Amino acid sequence: MKHHVKDIKLAAQGKDRMEWAFKSMPVLSQIRDRFIKQKPLKNIRVAACLHVTTETANLMRVLKDGGADVTLCASNPLSTQDDVAASLVKNYGIPTFAIKGENNKTYYSHINEVLDRKPQMTMDDGADIVSILHSTRKDLLKHIIGGTEETTTGVIRLRALENDGLLNYPIIAVNDAKTKHFFDNRYGTGQSTLDGIIRATNLLIAGLTVVVIGYGWCGRGVAKKAKGLGANVVVTEVDPLKGIEAVLDGYSVKTISEAAKVGDIFITLTGNLNVIRKEHFTKMKDGAVICNSGHFNAEIDLPALKKMAVKKRLVRGIIDEYTLKNKKHVCVLADGRLINLSAAEGHPASVMDMSFANQALSAEYMVKNAKRLEKKVYVVPQDIDENIARLKLKAMKVGIDKLTVEQVDYLSSWNMGT
Numbered sequence: 001m002k003h004h005v006k007d008i009k010l011a012a013q014g015k016d017r018m019e020w021a022f023k024s025m026p027v028l029s030q031i032r033d034r035f036i037k038q039k040p041l042k043n044i045r046v047a048a049c050l051h052v053t054t055e056t057a058n059l060m061r062v063l064k065d066g067g068a069d070v071t072l073c074a075s076n077p078l079s080t081q082d083d084v085a086a087s088l089v090k091n092y093g094i095p096t097f098a099i100k101g102e103n104n105k106t107y108y109s110h111i112n113e114v115l116d117r118k119p120q121m122t123m124d125d126g127a128d129i130v131s132i133l134h135s136t137r138k139d140l141l142k143h144i145i146g147g148t149e150e151t152t153t154g155v156i157r158l159r160a161l162e163n164d165g166l167l168n169y170p171i172i173a174v175n176d177a178k179t180k181h182f183f184d185n186r187y188g189t190g191q192s193t194l195d196g197i198i199r200a201t202n203l204l205i206a207g208l209t210v211v212v213i214g215y216g217w218c219g220r221g222v223a224k225k226a227k228g229l230g231a232n233v234v235v236t237e238v239d240p241l242k243g244i245e246a247v248l249d250g251y252s253v254k255t256i257s258e259a260a261k262v263g264d265i266f267i268t269l270t271g272n273l274n275v276i277r278k279e280h281f282t283k284m285k286d287g288a289v290i291c292n293s294g295h296f297n298a299e300i301d302l303p304a305l306k307k308m309a310v311k312k313r314l315v316r317g318i319i320d321e322y323t324l325k326n327k328k329h330v331c332v333l334a335d336g337r338l339i340n341l342s343a344a345e346g347h348p349a350s351v352m353d354m355s356f357a358n359q360a361l362s363a364e365y366m367v368k369n370a371k372r373l374e375k376k377v378y379v380v381p382q383d384i385d386e387n388i389a390r391l392k393l394k395a396m397k398v399g400i401d402k403l404t405v406e407q408v409d410y411l412s413s414w415n416m417g418t
């Protein structure tokens with residue numbers, strides 16, 4: 001079996017960690033039991049480009065148990081857990097192409113390895129597979145029946161492709177399911193981002209000023225967790241509604257230029273380009289820490305920082321300290337790549353349970369419905385989303401109420417007033 005992992009001898013450790021994570025994935029576990037019996041993905045070749053973590057590995061197993069012929073590569077050069085990649089190959093027979101710290105050339109060669117298997121379905125986190133299929137590997141598009149996309153940034157890229165009239169097959173935006181972004185983006189990113197910053201720096205968050213750049217679902221989660229740890233949280237936004245929301249949620253809202261002067265830690269979560277730039281670096285306090293938790297490493301203008309710095313030094317693990325002409329230092333974590341997956345282990349398994357339940361059920365839905373779907377980006381069907389929420393509550397042993405018949409009637413009537 002073709003594969004490319006760091007060290008196959010790490011497999012036993014990876015298997016133990018996968019099994020540990022699976023204990024917190026009850027929804028995916030129930031889907032697995034059904035998939036084993038029904039094989040809804042029988043003989044479907046799936047190309048997955050996801051963060052290679054314990055949680056992803058469990059999703060890969062479930063797809064394989066559902067009959068799929070799965071191949072996996074990394075969706076980020078720094079997020080791979082090498083023991084997990086080894087276990088997928090050795091213990092589960094899943095061709096995996098991923099090595100933590102791989103350079104850009106290897107990263108793309110891994111995607112091409114996965115594509116060489118002529119997939120019928122794609123499962124992306126950031127739309128890199130789709131982007132390559134629509135540019136350099138167009139010859140393979142004829143085999144594809146559909147795909148899924150995990151993250152906000154990927155969905156934005158896909159909608160742009162659709163708007164340009166170029167999207168060649170239907171894709172389900174898993175990110176847009178409520179059981180995905182309400183929990184994964186908010187609670188998952190909230191916790192794992194701070195986990196990454198703390199593991200990378202060992203700083204005490206209490207008493208520091210943490211600047212959260214972008215107040216989408218991820219930013220909201222990070223702001224809340226930082227506040228919970230005792231930080232003074234400053235939020236920056238470009239959207240007036242989100243700006244008001246952040247104020248009413250109790251945060252100080254400033255422009256990035258204002259925030260640059262007061263922040264101790266800066267976290268970008270906008271999904272956009274060069275949000276921290278030259279004019280901001282020069283205003284920062286000596287020792288300011290900057291990191292990114294958005295999908296791509298494009299949010300911090302590192303080329304500008306490299307140009308303006310008089311010195312760059314690795315001061316600890318993944319912390320690069322840049323000395324500026326004004327003698328002040330700014331510290332960049334993980335070269336601006338996703339801090340939660342570079343320095344920590346990504347979101348905990350219990351939130352990935354819902355995200356990946358959406359992936360598994362969307363893949364099944366795609367196999368059943370691909371023929372009637374158009375070349376568009378689709379949301380996850382509401383019944384799938386609601387069913388995942390119900391299964392999760394049940395697994396948590398949390399009961400909720402049912403509407404009475406009278407209440408159902410009331411909600412559907414227009415003539416009952418004062």
Ligand code: ADE
Pocket residue numbers: 050051052053054055056188341345346347348349352
């Ligand atoms: N994205 C964020 N956290 C993740 C995780 N634990 N596994 C896969 N993808 C992720």
